[in-house]
Amino acid sequence: MRRGLGWTALVAALLVYPFADRVLGFQTVHAVSDGMIYVLLALGLNIVVGYAGLLDLGYAAFFAIGAYAMGLLNSPLVGSPFYGHAWSFWLCIWIAAAVSALLGVAIGAPTLRVRGDYLAIITLGFGEIIPVAIRNLGDITIELGSWRPVERLNLTGGENGVNPIGRPHFPGVPFETDPVPWYFLILVIGAASLWAMNRLRDSRLGRAWMAIREDETAADCTGVNPVSTKLLAFALGASFSGFAGSVYAAKLQAITPGAFEFQVSIMLLCMVVLGGAGSLKGVILGGMLITLFDRVALAQTTFFVRWVGRTIGAPALVAADLTLWRWFFFGLGLALVMLLRPEGLAGRRMRPIPIGDDADAPASAPAPRVEAIPGWLRDRMRGGGNFGTEPILEIHGLTKRFGGIVALNEVDLIVPRGAIVGLIGPNGAGKTTLFNVVTGLIRPEGGRITFEGARLGGLRPNAIVARGIARTFQSIRLFPQMTVLENVLVGEHCRLAASVAGAVLRPRAVVSEEARARERGRELLAFVGLGGKEDDVARNLPYGDQRRLEIARALATEPRLILLDEPTAGMNPRETATLTALIGTLRRELALSVLLIEHDMEVVMGVSDRITVLDYGTRIAEGTPAEIQRHPRVIEAYLGTGYELERHA
Amino acid sequence: MLWWEVLVQQTINGLTRGAVFALIALGYTMVYGIIELINFAHGDVFMLGLFISLSWFALLGVTKTLVGWQLVTILPLVFALTMLTTAALNVAIDRMAYRPLRRSTRLAPLITAIGVSFMLENVALLWKGPAPIAYPDVFPSVDILREWFGVDSAIFITTKDLLVVGATIPLMVGLNYFVTRTRWGKAMRATAQDRETAQAMGIDVERTILLTFFVGGALAGAAGLIQGMYYNIGMWWMGYQAGLRAFTAAVLGGIGNMPGAALGGLFIGFLSAWSDQYISARWTNALVFAILILVLVFRPQGLMGERSADKV
Numbered sequence: 001m002r003r004g005l006g007w008t009a010l011v012a013a014l015l016v017y018p019f020a021d022r023v024l025g026f027q028t029v030h031a032v033s034d035g036m037i038y039v040l041l042a043l044g045l046n047i048v049v050g051y052a053g054l055l056d057l058g059y060a061a062f063f064a065i066g067a068y069a070m071g072l073l074n075s076p077l078v079g080s081p082f083y084g085h086a087w088s089f090w091l092c093i094w095i096a097a098a099v100s101a102l103l104g105v106a107i108g109a110p111t112l113r114v115r116g117d118y119l120a121i122i123t124l125g126f127g128e129i130i131p132v133a134i135r136n137l138g139d140i141t142i143e144l145g146s147w148r149p150v151e152r153l154n155l156t157g158g159e160n161g162v163n164p165i166g167r168p169h170f171p172g173v174p175f176e177t178d179p180v181p182w183y184f185l186i187l188v189i190g191a192a193s194l195w196a197m198n199r200l201r202d203s204r205l206g207r208a209w210m211a212i213r214e215d216e217t218a219a220d221c222t223g224v225n226p227v228s229t230k231l232l233a234f235a236l237g238a239s240f241s242g243f244a245g246s247v248y249a250a251k252l253q254a255i256t257p258g259a260f261e262f263q264v265s266i267m268l269l270c271m272v273v274l275g276g277a278g279s280l281k282g283v284i285l286g287g288m289l290i291t292l293f294d295r296v297a298l299a300q301t302t303f304f305v306r307w308v309g310r311t312i313g314a315p316a317l318v319a320a321d322l323t324l325w326r327w328f329f330f331g332l333g334l335a336l337v338m339l340l341r342p343e344g345l346a347g348r349r350m351r352p353i354p355i356g357d358d359a360d361a362p363a364s365a366p367a368p369r370v371e372a373i374p375g376w377l378r379d380r381m382r383g384g385g386n387f388g389t390e391p392i393l394e395i396h397g398l399t400k401r402f403g404g405i406v407a408l409n410e411v412d413l414i415v416p417r418g419a420i421v422g423l424i425g426p427n428g429a430g431k432t433t434l435f436n437v438v439t440g441l442i443r444p445e446g447g448r449i450t451f452e453g454a455r456l457g458g459l460r461p462n463a464i465v466a467r468g469i470a471r472t473f474q475s476i477r478l479f480p481q482m483t484v485l486e487n488v489l490v491g492e493h494c495r496l497a498a499s500v501a502g503a504v505l506r507p508r509a510v511v512s513e514e515a516r517a518r519e520r521g522r523e524l525l526a527f528v529g530l531g532g533k534e535d536d537v538a539r540n541l542p543y544g545d546q547r548r549l550e551i552a553r554a555l556a557t558e559p560r561l562i563l564l565d566e567p568t569a570g571m572n573p574r575e576t577a578t579l580t581a582l583i584g585t586l587r588r589e590l591a592l593s594v595l596l597i598e599h600d601m602e603v604v605m606g607v608s609d610r611i612t613v614l615d616y617g618t619r620i621a622e623g624t625p626a627e628i629q630r631h632p633r634v635i636e637a638y639l640g641t642g643y644e645l646e647r648h649a
Numbered sequence: 650m651l652w653w654e655v656l657v658q659q660t661i662n663g664l665t666r667g668a669v670f671a672l673i674a675l676g677y678t679m680v681y682g683i684i685e686l687i688n689f690a691h692g693d694v695f696m697l698g699l700f701i702s703l704s705w706f707a708l709l710g711v712t713k714t715l716v717g718w719q720l721v722t723i724l725p726l727v728f729a730l731t732m733l734t735t736a737a738l739n740v741a742i743d744r745m746a747y748r749p750l751r752r753s754t755r756l757a758p759l760i761t762a763i764g765v766s767f768m769l770e771n772v773a774l775l776w777k778g779p780a781p782i783a784y785p786d787v788f789p790s791v792d793i794l795r796e797w798f799g800v801d802s803a804i805f806i807t808t809k810d811l812l813v814v815g816a817t818i819p820l821m822v823g824l825n826y827f828v829t830r831t832r833w834g835k836a837m838r839a840t841a842q843d844r845e846t847a848q849a850m851g852i853d854v855e856r857t858i859l860l861t862f863f864v865g866g867a868l869a870g871a872a873g874l875i876q877g878m879y880y881n882i883g884m885w886w887m888g889y890q891a892g893l894r895a896f897t898a899a900v901l902g903g904i905g906n907m908p909g910a911a912l913g914g915l916f917i918g919f920l921s922a923w924s925d926q927y928i929s930a931r932w933t934n935a936l937v938f939a940i941l942i943l944v945l946v947f948r949p950q951g952l953m954g955e956r957s958a959d960k961v
Contacts, residue, residue, distance in 0.1 A: 055756050057763070110946050117687055117755055118945045121896070125938035128893070132935045262889075266763060273760060324775060331767025338761040339749055 014187060018180045029179040031295055036186045037248050039287035040193055042271035043280065044240030047197065049269065050278035051206060052233035053213025054112075055120035057265055058127020062100045062238040064260035066245025068134065069096035071162035071255050089168035093246045100242030101235040108234035112227055127265050134257040135159055161256030165249050182251050189247060193240055196504045198280060200236070203503030203514075204489075204496045207482070209233055210278075211490045214479035221439055221473075223465035223494030223557050232500060263327065267294075270330050273337050276344025285346055290330075298323045368582040373589055374523035380558045392417040392561055392593045393438070393469075398447030400433055400617075407433040408444070409617040415561065418591040420583065422598060422608035422625075426638050429614040431597045432474055435563050438595075439471050440464045451561070466494045470559035472550045474566045474597070480539035484530060484549055487538050488521040491556030521556065528552045528582065544575040551582070561593040562586075568600050576600060580607055601639070605629065613638060650803040658804050659922045665810055665879060667918020668817040672872035673895035674902070674910040675824065676739075676865030682841040682905035683861045685755065686747060689762035692892015693769035694739050694866055698873025699784070699883040700777060702731040706787055714789050724788075728816070731874045732867035739866025740859055748855075766889070773885035781884045784877040788812055809879050816875055820868065821911055828907065833860055841905065890934070894921065897941040903951025912953070 018029045041063055048056045073087045073095065087095075111122045138158020142150040156162070167175045168185070175181050200206050208229045211219035220226050249255045267290065275286025302322040309317025337344060393415040400408040407430045415421045423431050436442045438449055440461040449456045451467055459467070470491075479487050496517055502510040525531055528548045533541065538549060547567060554562055564583070568576040580603050586592045598604040604611065605625040613621040613628060615637040621628055628634055650658070673695050680688045705727045706712075715723055746765050750758040791808045794800045828834035839847040840857045848854050876891075877883055898917040902909025917937060924933040944951065 053756075055759065111942070114945055114949055117685075117759055118949055120756070120759060121687065121900075122942050122945050124893075125942045128938050129935045132932070136929075136931045136935075266767065269760070269763075325771060327767045328771035328775075331764040331769075331771065334764030335746055335761045335768070336764075338757045338764070339746070342753065342757055 018183045022180070029183050033179065033183045033186050033251065034248075035288065035291035035295070036183075036190055037244050037251075038268070038271070038291055039284055040186070040190050040244045041241050042268050042275075042283050042287040043190075043193060043197060044237045044244065045268050046237075046272050046277065046280070046283045047200070047209075047240070048233050048237035049272050050276075050283065051201065051209040051213065052230055053116070053209075054230060054233065055116060055123075056237070057120050057124035057262075057269070058130075059123070059237070059241060059268055060260045060262070060264035061123075061127040061130040062104060062241040063245040063248070063264065064130050064134065064257070065100045065103055065238075066096040066242035067249040067255045067260070068156065068162070068245075069099045069242070070246035070249040071165050072156070074166040074250065075162050075164065089166060089246075089250055092250075093243060096246035097239040097242035100245070101239035104234040104236075104238030105231055108231045112230045112234070124262070124265075127262060131257040131260050134260075156257075159257065161254060162249075163254035165253055165255070167250055167253075186247060186251075189243055193243070194280065194284075197240075199504050199506065200500075201280070204493060204498045205229070205232065205500060205503050207486055207490050208493055210482055210486070211479050211493075213278075214481055215477050217441065217461075218473065218477035218479065219490065220461040221441070221465065221471055222491050222553060223462050224490065225460070225462045236500070266334075267330060270334055272344075274333060274344060276347030279344065279346045282344050282346030286344065289345075290333075293329070294326065298326060298329075368527060368529065368578070368585050370585060370589055372527045373585070374520060374527060376520055377524070377527075377555065377558070378590065390417055391415065392452060393595070394448075394450040395434075395438070396448045396450075398434070398437060398444050398449065400430075400437055400442065400444045406617045408437065408447075411447070411614065411617070411619050413612050413619070413622075415593050415595050416609070417560075417593055418587060419609040420587050420594040420596060420607055422596050422604040422611040423614065424598065424601075424604055424611060424628075424638065425614035425620075428616075430617040431614055432565060433617075434614070435471060435565055435595075435597065438464075438563065439469060462494065465557050465559075468558070468560040469563065470554035470557045470561075471563040472547075472554055472565055472567060474569065476543075476546045476550055478538040478546055478550060478553070480537070482538055483535050484525060484538055484541065485518065485521050485534040487549055487553050488524055488556045489517055491553040492517050492520065495556075495558055524552050524556055525549075528555075529578070544571055547571065547575075547579070548582075551579075555586075559592070561595065563595045563597075565597045566599060567596070568598065568603055576603060583607055654803045655926065659926045660919060661804075661806060661810060663919035663922030664915065665813040665918070666922055667915035668813045669872045669876050669879075669914075670891070670895045670898050670917050671911040671914025672817060672820065672868045672875070673891060674898040674914045675821075675907060676869050677892075677896050678899040678902070678904055678907055678910040679837075679861050679865050681899070682907075683837065683858055684747070684751070684758075686758050686762065687896065688747075688865075689759065689892070690742060690746075690765040690769055691739075691865065691869060692890075692895065693766050693773070693888035694735050694742075695869040695873045695876075695891055695895075696773060696883070696885065696888030697738065697769060698731055698735045698870035699877040699887075700773060700782070700873075701734050701870065702727055702874035702877055703782070703784060703883070705730045705734075706785065711787055712785060713787075715787050716789065720789075728871060728874060732870040735870030735873065736863045736866035739862045739869070743859065743862040748858075766892075770885055770888065773888075777883070777885055779885070781882050784881045784883055786881055788878045813875055813879055816871065820871055824864070824868070824907070827864070833857070837861055893941075894937055897937055897944075900941060900944050900949075901952055903953045906951060906953055909951055909953040913951070 017032075021027070021029050041059070045056060045059045048054050048059070070089075070092045073092045074089060107123070107126055111119060114122065134156045135158055137155040138160070140150050140153040140155065141148065169175070173181045208219070208224045211222065211224050212226055212229055216226050271286040271290050272283050273286070274290065275284065276282030302320060305320045305322065306318050309315070309320065391414045393413075395411060395413040398408050398411045399406070411430070411434065413421070413434070423434065425431055433442070437444045438456070440456070440459050440463070451469060454467070456464055456467070479490060482490070496513055498510045498513060522531075522534060525534055528551060530545060530548060530552065533545065538546065541549060551564070551567065567583070568579055571579065583594060583596070584607055587594055596604065596608065608625055611623065611625055611628045612619060613631070613634045620633045620637060621631045623631065629639070673692065676691050676694070677688060680686055680691070709723060709727065711723060742765055746761050747758050750761060788809055791797070793806045793808060793811070794802050794804060828837060836847070836852045836857045837860065839850065839852055840854050844854055847857070894917050895914060898913035899910045900913070901916060902911070902913030920940070921933050921937060924930075924936050928936065
């Protein structure tokens with residue numbers, strides 16, 4: 001109720017403002033509209049930086065592309081073979097957005113595989129090249145000896161830019177003389193963008209962006225394709241700046257390359273970081289604060305300081321000009337926000353990780369109940385193959401070297417369908433390397449991996465998840481800033497279908513898919529014993545809960561084989577027992593095949609059907625738990641001669 | 650000028666430019682090697698080094714070209730003072746801006762570094778004004794070929810070129826000795842390879858990082874002084890561009906690899922001089938950035954580095 005009232009007041013204020021401004025004679029509509037364009041740019045940058053976590057230091061380049069697309073297509077004057085026929089503003093604005101998005105993809109495609117800080121520098125380099133290119137393309141002469149195929153060709157207007165640029169035409173609306181229609185045009189574009197961004201955030205795609213931001217490797221191993229997800233962030237972020245750039249060009253009537261330099265990228269980054277990367281409200285707030293600071297506060301404070309100077313007779317103050325300090329304050333702002341409040345003004349305040357919180361929580365989660373297994377999961381798992389006889393995963397002659405070290409040496413391993421296979425061996429034996437090879441994180445030098453009869457060679461991790469293999473990590477790798485439910489929903493990512501358009505427009509199919517996904521996520525969380533914690537932030541969970549959440553996230557990908565990497569590491573005996581029971585239940589009830597790395601012999605011997613032992617990358621034994629316990633090489637290499645005695649002590 | 654004279658002249662230009670880039674690039678590469686931070690403000694420390702050396706000359710009363718004994722007393726003194734000042738500045742930046750973020754994400758200190766860079770540039774702008782500043786001709790300029798050898802040639806080599814080479818080579822040899830032969834250098838290399846293990850072996854990691862910033866800042870200061878004496882001009886915005894070119898050099902040589910940074914600096918120096926001559930000075934920046942992008946995308950370990958696997 002109160003929220004609705006607030007919204008109504010806000011909309012009314014936005015609608016009344018330009019008329020009130022005119023009545024009062026403030027003449028601020030122009031400046032406010034310009035500020036809104038920068039806020040729109042910051043919102044676009046927020047998709048890249050805030051949602052997907054990719055630091056873009058050359059975002060102004062996309063702004064430039066949008067502006068020049070508008071300028072070159074809609075300018076009646078410039079004398080180049082490419083233009084001269086002014087196109088309609090309403091057409092150009094879409095072309096500008098499309099060109100920017102295309103360029104975003106073109107830049108992104110080859111560069112998105114590099115690490116975060118390198119990507120930042122690449123975008124910076126790109127942001128530098130674009131203004132240089134725009135400047136130089138205003139006067140091209142190609143000289144090869146005495147032959148001049150191109151002489152003084154002007155494509156972009158060079159340093160002078162493009163001027164004038166045609167205004168939009170709309171029957172009965174005076175775009176030529178009045179700033180108010182511009183205000184409303186930008187308001188409409190901004191509101192529509194905001195609406196779309198808000199919907200994107202809470203969609204399958206938005207969750208994928210955040211998962212990539214939190215932990216790219218874990219996201220890849222949960223079924224999110226990092227390359228296409230990041231590309232979408234680049235393309236969408238760029239298209240919003242294409243809109244902003246084209247409106248900016250048409251409103252200003254003139255563009256020069258100087259308006260798109262590095263400083264503009266950094267100012268936009270300031271807005272995003274100050275307000276809180278990832279928060280729409282925060283970015284709007286940051287954008288307004290910085291625009292206000294830049295346009296109003298510095299100048300007004302200068303007046304004030306000079307007045308003080310005159311009053312107390314200090315000539316240093318009289319001569320002060322704070323606007324010269326502009327970039328100093330931007331730099332200071334960036335540094336201070338990072339040092340003091342890295343989540344920004346409106347970002348979600350990170351609670352410190354609770355210490356000793358385990359005492360208040362129930363000592364251990366309830367044992368998994370068979371009847372709590374979600375029905376949909378049963379349905380997905382049922383059928384497909386002969387339980388226990390045919391192999392679901394076959395590994396033959398797998399070899400992996402790191403430099404001179406042979407991490408895996410001709411390893412063979414078979415997981416029968418519906419079986420639990422233990423993988424044990426001393427530290428450094430190659431167990432986790434085997435997991436990383438099977439899940440596609442690293443490429444083997446030789447050998448064959450077959451899952452359900454099909455070769456897995458060369459597939460990316462997310463494609464392997466889609467085939468039906470899920471994993472957990474030795475050191476827990478959740479998406480720490482996302483909620484418990486969101487973590488599980490990322491797991492469902494590869495089983496959902498919503499596209500970008502679907503995420504924004506939300507047709508009925510997408511709405512029901514999303515509702516079903518959430519319902520499934522809740523059921524799954526209830527089953528693993530995390531019911532009621534759906535909205536907790538993952539990093540605040542106690543250790544044992546984090547382990548269970550990681551398993552729930554893996555189960556959400558609807559796997560037929562799950563790889564568990566030391567799932568009971570660091571757990572107390574009761575938690576270990578619960579988890580062991582959970583693994584048994586999954587196999588018994590869902591016919592889920594499990595490949596398990598575990599150092600707790602109690603667990604491994606108790607739950608496994610068969611065990612493979614690795615030592616220095618070589619398989620030294622394979623057999624039932626009873627056989628393994630008596631195997632002389634295993635006792636020598638791993639269990640130790642006293643193992644039998646210790647166990648019965 | 651004959652074509653080969655142009656080529657020789659531009660190659661000499663490239664060598665002197667490259668020597669300055671190499672000194673700056675070493676600071677980037679050392680800091681990246683040890684804390685994996687692209688120290689965006691480093692180019693601006695170089696720029697401030699130029700202005701600071703100017704102040705030291707002024708404080709010492711030097712207004713005219715140094716002669717005779719002054720060259721072996723005042724000049725080394727100014728080198729030392731400038732290097733100490735920029736080293737202290739670099740250490741202060743690390744303490745205030747980067748150290749509190751040692752345990753945060755990789756991007757947080759990078760954003761902070763950009764902030765620091767803007768602050769330093771603005772300080773220089775307010776200190777020296779927006780226009781380029783003339784740097785007095787403190788180092789004697791003698792046309793070597795004509796005056797010393799009596800050769801009449803279109804190629805122009807001066808004692809200033811000798812100064813660049815003569816100052817850069819001892820600095821690099823000294824740095825190499827420091828890093829490979831001393832206890833502190835060993836601590837730096839160990840910390841760069843594995844901070845935790847170095848700590849476990851009793852190395853004071855924070856002090857080693859401080860030392861790295863100190864040495865990097867000193868080299869940037871020397872580069873600023875050399876730049877000033879060679880070109881006789883300084884601009885508040887020169888740090889950004891020189892910094893990016895030097896960073897490109899560091900990336901080209903394999904970031905973290907010190908001989909690589911030095912060679913990368915020379916390469917970028919030659920390339921930019923040749924590009925100015927044979928393509929167009931207007932496109933040189935775009936060319937350098939294109940190289941930066943291509944190397945980062947296709948060979949992020951640099952032209953000399955080895956590919957290392959990321960830990961999973």
